[in-house]
Amino acid sequence: MLLTGGLLGLLYVVFAVVLFSILNVGLAPMLIIVLGLAFFQYYTSDKLALAASGAKVVSREDAPALHDMVERLCAMADLPKPKVAIMDTPVPNAFATGRSPKHAAVCVTTGLWERLEPKEVEGVLAHELSHVANRDVLVMTIASFFAMLAALLTRFGLYAGMWGGGFGGGNNRNNNNGPPVWLIMLAVSIVVYAISFVLIRTISRYREYAADRGSALITGAPEYLMSALQKISSQMTLIPNRDLRQVEGMNAFFIVPAKLRTATAELFMDHPPLEKRLAALAAIAREMGRPVA
């Protein structure tokens, strides 16, 4: 996820640099293209995320219990009911997406539904609905847009300085001595991008705390979200119950090399570490006078 996000962003920057310096597109059309892409992302966020994850929107007949739960929570949170989707994977997880509460979708995995108690699923769903209520898709789109803008402007400044300021003989000198201008521009924009990447992750982590707090307020019982978080991140839920011989049909199992999950520095994580979230939730629980184990 982190790598994909990072590479995607990098691609975005490289794309902008190519458009800007190689094809000589001016700053104004450049801004329009970047803005256009950001808006496209923003307006299609619910469909994009659902399509990308392979989640299926389910009707009330397909999952009455899940629909009931979402409706109850939406009534508590004073939100319009979002689309409800299910993703068929044993890994317990959930996500919410959509540019506004009216165009939102919440998705739970079959693993979450099967492995967690109903109260715990409620806590997780309330967390996701808080993301919707807090308009986190909008917040994150704006945050990443400014990051893009920052990268662009740095490069533009450099471009203007190199080509605008040092015209005449300087132009040739620049080309003969030292690295080519486009390379410097690329390097600077990648550095700016890297910094904004860290900043965006930081904002994201604080949105998670906010959604945890929102979940506690909606359900009135933060202890269930706490136990849900512990269950979701526990290693035990990773161990499958399926038989090796059944899965053999899916050959993917065999060939993809093992990917060791190394500990990522907190700086790059888009979710806060579990202990910190649990500590924050425990503090909320104490404020609310709830018992916490």
Add this chain to the structure above:
Amino acid sequence: MFGRKKLAEPKEDKLFALTTAAVTLDTELGLKTAGVAAVAFKPQSSGEFRSAFDDVDKLIEAVAQSCGSTVERKSDEYGFDWIIVRDPDLEDLVTTVHALAGEMTAQGFGAQLLAATFRFDGGEHPVYWIYGFKRGAFWPFVPIEDQKRDNALELELKAKLESELPIEPDLTRWLALFDAPI
């Protein structure tokens, strides 16, 4: 990107790590070999496979005789064939399993190998160490009643043996082998 051309070849070389790990299994967890191991593979119906398998059979018989172990064959409802090896000595079990995997690879049917499983007794439930040939790693499997498994014990086994046994790092690949014929 270009799609897979063929199945992964087996990695049988890490099997022997189990013989060193057996000491820790015994001293720290009180688990001893049950004197039985089994290899699961997908048989092909081609004549080529069958004649190759005759050679494998002969080799296995020879290895088993020199180690003094007994060998039998079974098939299961998933369409896999099992070769079951019985020998009170774990080292002989590993040697026979390794020879079997090596011979099948030499005959060009290494990709048909699925897993080897070694049973250990001494706890409340039998403990199985499954060796995935495609992964070249072991993972623990402790079935309890009702097609369930004791995840807590499995993770404890991983923690205690990580330093001496190549253990599959990706827990989502710790697949079960319920009702293995041993």
